[in-house]
Amino acid sequence: MTAPTTLRVGVIGTGMIGRDHIRRMTTVLSGLAVVAVADVDPTVAERVAAEAGAVAFPDGLDLIAADSVDAVLVCSWGGTHERYVLAAIAAGKPVFCEKPLATTEKACLRIMAAEVAHGSRLVQVGYMRRYDAAYLAMKQTLESGAIGAPLMMHCAHRNAGVPAFYEPENTITDTAVHEIDMVRWMFGSEIAAVRVLRPRASRNAGDLPDPMLIVLELANGVLVDVEISVNVRYGYDIRGEILGEDGTVSLGDPGLISVRRAGRVATPVPADWRDRFGSTYDVELRAWADSVLGGGVSGGPGTWDGYAAAVVSDAAVRALRTGERIEVTLAERPGLY
Numbered sequence: 001m002t003a004p005t006t007l008r009v010g011v012i013g014t015g016m017i018g019r020d021h022i023r024r025m026t027t028v029l030s031g032l033a034v035v036a037v038a039d040v041d042p043t044v045a046e047r048v049a050a051e052a053g054a055v056a057f058p059d060g061l062d063l064i065a066a067d068s069v070d071a072v073l074v075c076s077w078g079g080t081h082e083r084y085v086l087a088a089i090a091a092g093k094p095v096f097c098e099k100p101l102a103t104t105e106k107a108c109l110r111i112m113a114a115e116v117a118h119g120s121r122l123v124q125v126g127y128m129r130r131y132d133a134a135y136l137a138m139k140q141t142l143e144s145g146a147i148g149a150p151l152m153m154h155c156a157h158r159n160a161g162v163p164a165f166y167e168p169e170n171t172i173t174d175t176a177v178h179e180i181d182m183v184r185w186m187f188g189s190e191i192a193a194v195r196v197l198r199p200r201a202s203r204n205a206g207d208l209p210d211p212m213l214i215v216l217e218l219a220n221g222v223l224v225d226v227e228i229s230v231n232v233r234y235g236y237d238i239r240g241e242i243l244g245e246d247g248t249v250s251l252g253d254p255g256l257i258s259v260r261r262a263g264r265v266a267t268p269v270p271a272d273w274r275d276r277f278g279s280t281y282d283v284e285l286r287a288w289a290d291s292v293l294g295g296g297v298s299g300g301p302g303t304w305d306g307y308a309a310a311v312v313s314d315a316a317v318r319a320l321r322t323g324e325r326i327e328v329t330l331a332e333r334p335g336l337y
């Protein structure tokens, strides 16, 4: 039997990122067909389905069960991810789950147990920085040995602003979690302990702990500091610099152009994460679809990575609340990962 050349995808959750992924799969990428859509709001699901030429399902679980769906994209609110990912595993269907994999450590462990029982990888988690050209070039430089063994990394994650629903812990679970996954991948090492330090608050902070400095101690001895600032107003600014024994490697300026006039050089700052990482999501979904069409989910961030990010996020939230250094304890890593 020859492998299918078109992946028939069902999308659960048609909010901001769900609709963006549908646009990506229908207008940017080839070899993908959005055949089914579900949302907690059936009117929205009907409208989005009509625009995409797909069928609207009243519930995500029905969508997962449908014969017309080969693979599932979970883009609903984080608290619903476990339910849909478990159902996809039970149906033996590949599932791309937007981050977080699930909102609690226990839920992540339940997903891991189900996937291990299934016996092969079905789950990819939407930690897209692993597909970003700048981070990939940085990792390649590090692994080439050009800057020697890594010692430290300095990161900044600055948002112009954040949604009204943000509570203090969202600065970690929704914002810093991208750096948490990125450094595990960059250095090939788990995070062993976390601290959170806070300077005086920004006058733009509202009730949020803004800014803050997260210190991640990696098991391999590398130390990472991550500045989180979620109300900088001037744009979306993602920075990173690794200090090695013989040199450094930094993320370049994301501005595609620079303008010189009136005695100044000006480079545009991205407005938000879509502006900065738009093409990265294209590469991410392309890689996912290719691996599924090739016979299995491989390579990308999986259940173990979603689990580890959740445990480190929990530890960082505790560090934020208590001001203490919190050690990270992970379960035994199953052979599947």
Ligand code: NAP
Pocket: 012, 013, 014, 015, 016, 017, 018, 038, 039, 040, 041, 060, 075, 076, 077, 078, 080, 098, 099, 100, 126, 127, 128, 174, 273
């Ligand atoms: P959003 O705009 O609020 O969209 C979530 C959508 O899911 C909404 O349409 C929501 O409906 C729907 N929904 C909620 N419960 C559902 C259920 N039980 N079944 C089906 N649909 C349900 O949020 P978003 O920004 O798109 O984020 C969605 C997910 O993607 C989150 O987990 C977020 O962390 C992740 N995300 C990842 C990135 C990234 O960089 N990788 C970027 C953005 C978002 P209502 O609006 O009616 O609640």
